[in-house]
Amino acid sequence: MSPGGPRTSPEGGQVLPESLLRTLPGLYYTDETVFALEQQRVFERMWFCAVRSGDLDAPGAFRTVQVGRESVLVSRNRRGEIRAFLNVCRHRGARVCTEEAGQVRRAFQCPYHAWTYDLDGTLLAAPNLTSMPDVDRVEWGLVRVAVREWLGYVWVCLATDADGGPPSFEDTVQREVTERLGELSAIDAYAVDGLELGRRISYDVAANWKLIVENFMECYHCATIHPELTEVLPEFADGYAAQYYVGHGAEFGAEVDGFTVDGSAGVERLPGVTVEQDRRYYAITIKPQVFVNLVPDHVIVHRMFPLAPDRTVVECDWLYLPSVVESGADLDRSVELFDRVNRQDFEACERCQPAMSSRLYAEGGVLVPSEHHIAGFHDWLRAHLTDDAGTVPS
Ligand code: FES
Ligand code: FE
Numbered sequence: 482m483s484p485g486g487p488r489t490s491p492e493g494g495q496v497l498p499e500s501l502l503r504t505l506p507g508l509y510y511t512d513e514t515v516f517a518l519e520q521q522r523v524f525e526r527m528w529f530c531a532v533r534s535g536d537l538d539a540p541g542a543f544r545t546v547q548v549g550r551e552s553v554l555v556s557r558n559r560r561g562e563i564r565a566f567l568n569v570c571r572h573r574g575a576r577v578c579t580e581e582a583g584q585v586r587r588a589f590q591c592p593y594h595a596w597t598y599d600l601d602g603t604l605l606a607a608p609n610l611t612s613m614p615d616v617d618r619v620e621w622g623l624v625r626v627a628v629r630e631w632l633g634y635v636w637v638c639l640a641t642d643a644d645g646g647p648p649s650f651e652d653t654v655q656r657e658v659t660e661r662l663g664e665l666s667a668i669d670a671y672a673v674d675g676l677e678l679g680r681r682i683s684y685d686v687a688a689n690w691k692l693i694v695e696n697f698m699e700c701y702h703c704a705t706i707h708p709e710l711t712e713v714l715p716e717f718a719d720g721y722a723a724q725y726y727v728g729h730g731a732e733f734g735a736e737v738d739g740f741t742v743d744g745s746a747g748v749e750r751l752p753g754v755t756v757e758q759d760r761r762y763y764a765i766t767i768k769p770q771v772f773v774n775l776v777p778d779h780v781i782v783h784r785m786f787p788l789a790p791d792r793t794v795v796e797c798d799w800l801y802l803p804s805v806v807e808s809g810a811d812l813d814r815s816v817e818l819f820d821r822v823n824r825q826d827f828e829a830c831e832r833c834q835p836a837m838s839s840r841l842y843a844e845g846g847v848l849v850p851s852e853h854h855i856a857g858f859h860d861w862l863r864a865h866l867t868d869d870a871g872t873v874p875s
Pocket of ligand 2: 707
């Protein structure tokens with residue numbers, strides 16, 4: 482800093498040395514208006530990883546999830562096909578299913594006036610419906626939402642015709658995997674959709690969703706806050722986001738036997754994992770709300786549910802071979818490694834959240850060179866939030 486204080490640009494902003502790039506301004510992490518725009522233009526327009534397919538294990542099994550401003554009901558019809566609907570009764574708008582998860586026999590019945598919808602959403606019955614023969618039962622059924630199954634998860638998209646419909650799944654979700662791993666087929670080796678849920682932990686994080694994404698995208702913090710992870714993956718101690726070089730997986734330390742909290746041996750390796758993929762960790766960010774972590778014997782999937790500018794629920798699944806889960810193998814040391822990493826990361830994010838409204842952060846913080854790629858995430862977000870007039874919140 483110069484004796485008179487920080488140097489400023491003609492616009493009055495601080496001039497940054499070339500090594501540093503600006504983050505987003507603090508209000509992006511605190512402001513209700515920005516959050517509402519993100520809900521509309523990001524979470525309600527893009528493919529959103531909602532539910533694990535295996536959690537819907539029979540016709541009529543359902544889950545409700547928050548996607549942007551909407552509650553979405555995801556279920557399976559009698560033919561076993563996935564269906565997703567806005568969880569809003571067509572009569573007077575009551576939430577049709579109020580539980581987070583459940584099972585109906587053959588229909589969803591609204592708890593208010595008992596409008597009843599079959600598992601494809603068609604209006605089956607309602608008090609006095611026969612006296613209203615002009616009410617079309619499909620037209621007045623539950624409103625369907627686009628669905629796609631991939632990696633053993635149900636992805637939904639709420640984009641409307643006015644939004645141009647759902648974006649290409651291949652050009653968005655799958656492209657993120659290709660750009661990270663070099664080729665989409667690299668993830669096939671893990672056969673993720675055939676894996677079984679070994680453990681699930683839900684974290685209620687008092688931080689904006691973007692702090693969690695930014696944290697996941699850099700390893701500058703690894704040496705400081707992840708002692709167990711850097712023991713297993715020594716190159717993470719350098720602080721460089723080696724995990725973000727295309728196709729690169731961080732190699733296990735020479736003395737490490739498995740991706741576990743103490744480096745001890747893990748469980749049975751996934752049979753398709755190649756020689757190049759063995760003993761390596763690959764992290765993939767699928768914007769806006771999914772992280773996939775690949776290691777030789779399991780896969781960890783994070784789904785984020787942004788609920789407020791300063792609150793994000795993160796549901797984390799540890800997935801193993803079905804034979805491993807059925808055998809009752811001890812998964813504790815395997816789960817504990819990333820559970821600790823999660824807690825360390827989320828605590829760091831929660832430590833940053835209150836400072837987002839500090840006057841010091843009005844212009845934002847800074848990214849060091851090993852974090853410069855995070856500016857690409859910020860550009861991506863700004864592009865999505867830009868309205869037709871080309872203005873972005875500032
Ligand atoms: Fe659902 Fe009336 S609001 S039946
Ligand atoms: Fe971390």
